[in-house]
Structure formats: structure tokens, C-alpha cells
Amino acid sequence: MISAQSEIPRLTNRTWLMTVLVGVYASNFVDRMILNVLQQPIKAELHLQDWQLGMLSGTTFAFFYAFLGLYVARVAEHGDRTKVAAACILLWSVMTAICGFATQFFHLLLLRIGVAVGEAGATPTGQSLISDYYEPEKRAGALAIFQSGNTLGHVLGAVLGGVVGQAWGWRWAFIIAGAPGLILAALMLFTIREPRRMAGAREPVPDLKVVASALFGKRTFRWMALGTAATLFASYSISSFISPHLMRSYGVSLQTAGLLGGVGGGLMLGVGTLIGGFSAQALARSDRSWLLRVPGITLLAAGPLCVLTFSGLALEVTITAFLLMNLCVGTFQGPVFAINHSLVSARMRATASAILLLLITLGGLGLGPLLIGIASDRLASMSFGGENFATVCAGGSSPLEACALASAEGLRLALISCCLVFAFAGICFLRSTRTIAADVLD
Template structure:
């Protein structure tokens, strides 16, 4: 069982574990640093969404091209390289893999500010994806190393706050910097900031165990065989992918929808989107983790049931918000589903961690993220952008709004797939034994 410190006393350290992990409060310090890095992860993604309209005008891009930059360009190598980098993290140092990944993706984010055309910006977004491929799965594994099972969903949900916080920071910082100077400076500024955080992160975050590169680690094929044999893995991965297709698409395109449908300027859009993400998104992520830990003690199937309820409730609320004629009414309808659409993060990422033994966790997370990101991140903004271009002659500036409404059907698909995962998850769950 991994070492951890909790409110009842000092951490327990099995033989061979690093004493550094037992320092009082270290699990929460590690979690705080991982959260900071994850905020940069999503800040670097969302900054393209808030700056989509200035970039479109400057580089003469279509909505389809913008959608490709927001999803496919990033997701292509991000998804594929996640598995080998997670395997490297499992076999060497999880903290070092996260640190170097932060440096790489921040550097390419800065380079995006130097792009002069679509293909150059596409190449730099590929680079951002390469860097971020090594960030999430090793972080999931580090959290599982530091926190016990009964607190793991809450810890992973706190980590997942990086999504709404990062998206909000990307919207607000990107909007303010671009308004004060220009969109290129915004990319350079956040890239430099990420590189500056990297040495601080490595100073505070250490691996729980001193691992040898080849000792005590199962081959990657074994991890794949274990996951492939579990129906719950495939159903949860495909359900999350369907949800992410809508979630990532909305995150990228809502700023543009507000500008086109309500005539917002860049600052108003950044404030509007940022407030929704901070309030609604933050509450939804934390609620998902708290409920999963509470209900999951009695029924492991609760980790799948919670996302179903959230997705079904999000559909009519998002629909009402997107079709609202008033920005004030739209804000009220947007608030709740901005939390519901990411409530699944804590429960599902925790469940994936419990489909395999501890030594396989980073690789298991990366396998899950491979499917989720190829489908959800890769297609979300691209599909909505392509539908918008296709409907533009008929609906004009409202075409993007209607394409977002049409995409909400994927939340219903996500709920149906997750429903079939409830019973297999109870059977597939790997319970941890006390040390």
C-alpha cells in the first residue's frame, strides 16, 4: 500500500520507500504543486480558444482550421505519446517526467506567438501536445502514491481543479494581455511563466520510491492485456470520450459564440467565460470527488453512476444557454452545466487507477487518456468548427451556436455507455491490501 500522511498521524513507509514522502503535510504540498502544473496545462490549451477571433482575422483562417488547431493538432501526438511517456514514468521517475514535460509544452506555447500561418501554428500546437503528453498520467500515479484509497477521489478531484482554473486563467489572462498588447504576446508570456515554474515543481515534488529502471515493473503488454480484458475500462473510456468531445468543443468555441452572437469584445468575453469556469467548474469537480469517495465505499458502481446523472442533467441546461437571446439569462443557464460536464473527472480517473495494481497506474491512466483524447480532444473543436462552416450560408453568425447545440447528443451517448459500465466496474475493481 502506498505511503501517505493523513489527519490521524504520520505517514507509514513500507520498506524501500523514500523517507522524503513522509514529511508532515507533504501529500498536500505535492498535490498543490501538481495542481499548479495542471493549471498551466489547461491555460496553454484555452488561450487559443479565447484568442481564436484575433488569430482568425490575423492569419485568415476558417472555423475548420481553427477547430483543427484547437483539437486535432494538439491531440494527435498528445494522445499517442502519452502511453510511452507514462511507461517511462512508471519505470524511472514520475516527477522528472512531469517536470521536463512542463518545460517542453511551455516552450512550444511560447513559439505559437511567433507563427505566421496555419501550418506553422499547427506544428507548434503539435509540440505543445508532445510536451503535455507526459504530464497527466504520471501526475495521477503520483497522487495515488501519496493518498490512500478512501481519499483518492477527492485528491484527484482537487487535482482536476486545474481544468476549470486553467481554462479560466487562459480565458482571462489571454484576453487581457491580447487586449493590452496583441495575441502573440499572450502566448509568449504564458510560455515563459511555465518554464519558470518547472524548477520550483521539481524541488518540492519527489517520487515516493527510488525505482530502478528495470526492476519490479511489468511489461507494458501485460498492462494492456489486463485493461483490454475489462469491459469497464472500454465502456468508461468511450463514455468519457463522448463527453469530452462536447466538453472540449464547448471550451474552445464558447468564447467565439459569445463574440458572434452577443457582440462581446475580448475583455467582456474573458470575464464572462472566466467567471463561469471558476464558479461552476470548480464546484462540479470538487463535488464529484467528494460524492465518489462517500458513495463509493458502499458501492464501487457509484463511480460510474455519478457521471451518468451529471451528463443527463447538463444537456437541457447547455441547450437553453446556447439558444438564449440574452447574455444574462445564458450565464445563469451556463453556470450549472459548467460543473456537471466535468463532475466525472474525479470518479472516473479514480476508477481507472483501481483497474490495475499500483505499479501499472501511470500506464493505465495513459491508456485511458489515449482513447479519451484522440476522440474527445481530437474531434470536439474540429467537428463543431466543420459543422459551423457547413451551416454558415443558412444561419450566418449563429451557425456556430447551432453546431454546439447539435453536439450535445454526445452527452446522451456518454450516459448510455457509462450505464453499461456500472456492473462490470464492481467486478473489475482491484482492492488494495494493507501493507
């Protein structure tokens, strides 16, 4: 009988797998980030309101991403995860490129649904593969490296959206963003081998109800999922609207907003992800509760930094606070998914990832940008002082100074509400540490 240890792939295989998966995850976030950076020119050309931008970047995307992710995870549990991932990469890349041909809100809405359907397969399959390539005590660090791919995606998406969007227009930015996915799909399909699954993998794949019961029956999962959803509610809202905020409140160009908000914020998220993953992994050698205590502490610190970011202070203060806030926010990713996989057996991991993603995506990405967009429109209308704000200031392109001031103030006030959510998330993570020892399986 082959032992679990002997089934662990060699270091060279791990390195190539991680290289490809980081590229895949980066592409995943390029195709999300680019929409955030390009929101202002899209809003102006298609005459959209902030709630519609929230629908495009948040609610509609999140709904299909979350529920299709659960379906893709079930397919991955039964079959070849590399083939599933390759098909998903191809789909979201093609849909992203076609976004460049959209001429109205409804077109973009349908295409973003297509992107969401494809991207739904990236995280569950990637995390499941990593859990079969790495021992339990190394998963937090490995998953942190994988999750740091979103940093690369943030940076590339911000640069592509800002530079190409300003030089050639937002349509070309989408077309170019979709191209690398074709190469990544081929690499996943032809160079990554489906590994022999780890201990417990020869068991039949449990029903969805069994996996859900195994997760929800544990207090660690319930508090951790609530804390993660709250974190993503605030962070996705800020990520979606940081570029429009900088352009409206500080008058910076599209390229500058992309570089400051996207590149700077993305880099700090990545640094935070790596620091959070490896520091929590090191501290957890003596006490496993540190895996969730680290993000609990850092998210409490993110709250006041968020207040500084959106208090209307000088641009230098705003950007400094924003970068430090992102450093704190990034710490949760590796530890959360490492703990999540340790709460269930090997044959449940892709589904466990999808269940967690379902909850946090709907609660975070699904609600955050939409509610902040609605709040922004409402607060802008109140600041404008008239009931016809949406008509007079349609698309944010009106030459009236009052429209610009109201739009900027409405968005700033909406975003500052995210700060309390970070503090709540930190409390949830600290609460989840009380039951880790009793709930983990490996």
C-alpha cells in the same frame, strides 16, 4: 519488509506535492485555454476558417498529446517521474511562448504540436504520483483536487487571453502565458521527491499489451472510457468555441467573452470536479458503483442545460445555463481516474492513465473541435445562401452584415449538436456501474 501503509508519504509531503501538481495542471490548461479565448483575433489576422481553429485546438494537438502521453507514461513507469514531468513542463512552456511569434497557420500548427508533446507527460506522471501518495479510499478526492487545477488554468487562461489579448494583442498573451512554466519545472525537479512506490511496485513493469489487456478485458473500463470520450467530445468542442460564439451571437468584447466563457465556465467546472469527486467518494463507502453513478446522473442533466445554452435566448439565460452545464460536466474527472487506477496494479497505473487519455483525447479533443468547426463552416455557408461564403467572408472579418449573421448562426447550430452527446455519455457511465464490484482490484 516495509508495509504498503508505511510507504505512504507524510501529510506535509502530500500537501506540497498537491500544491505543485495543481500548479502544473493549471499551467497545462492555461496554455490550452488561451488559444480558445484568442481564436477570433487569430482568425481575423491570419485569415483562418473554423475548421482550421478546430485543427489547432483539437485534432492535431490531440493526436500528439495522446500518443506521446503513452510513450511518456512508459518512461515514467521505469524511471523518475519528477524528472520526466519537469522536462515536459519546460517543453510546453517554451512552445507556448513561441506561439506569439507565429505569422501563419502552419507555424501555429507546428508549435501546438510542440505544446502537445510537452503536455502529454503531465497527467500520467501526476496521477501516478498521487496514487503512490494516497490510499485507494482517498484517491477520488485527491485526484479531484488535482483535476481541479484545470479550473485554475481555465480562469487564468481566460483572464490572460481576454485582458492581455485585448490590451496588447494575442501575441503578447502567448508569450506571457509560457513564462510561469519555467518556475514550475524547477519546483518539480528540485523540490518533489520520487516516492517509494506502493504495494506491487517491486514487480517488473508489465508490457504495454499486458496493461491494455487488463483494461480492455473489463466492462467497467470499456463503458467508462466511452462515456468519458463522449463527455470530452462535447465539452472540449464547447470550450473551444464558446468565446467566438459569444462574440459573434451577442457582440460582446474579447475580454467579456473570456471572462464569461472562460472564467465563469472554468470556475463551475472546478466546483463540479470537487463536488463530484468528494460526493462520489463519500457515497462509494457503502456502494462503490456511486463513483460512476454520480457523473452518469449529472451528465444526463447537462443535456437540457446545453440546449438552453445554445438556443439563442437572452445573454443572461445563455450564461446561466452554460454555468450550470459546466457544473454538471465537471463531476466525472475524479471518479473516472480513481476507478481507472483501481482496475490495475501499481506498476500499471501511469500506463493505464495514458491508455485512457489516448482513447478519450482522440475521441474527444481529437474529433470534437474539428467536427464542430467543419459543421460550423458548412452551416454558415448554408445560412449565407451562397457557395462563395469562404471567399467573401474569409477570416470572419468581412464588414458585410450577412457574413456576421451567417457565421454566428452556423456556429450556434453546430454547438447545439453537442447536447445529445452529453446524454449519451450519461447513459454510458450508468451502464459502467453494473460491473465495478467485480472489476476493481483494491
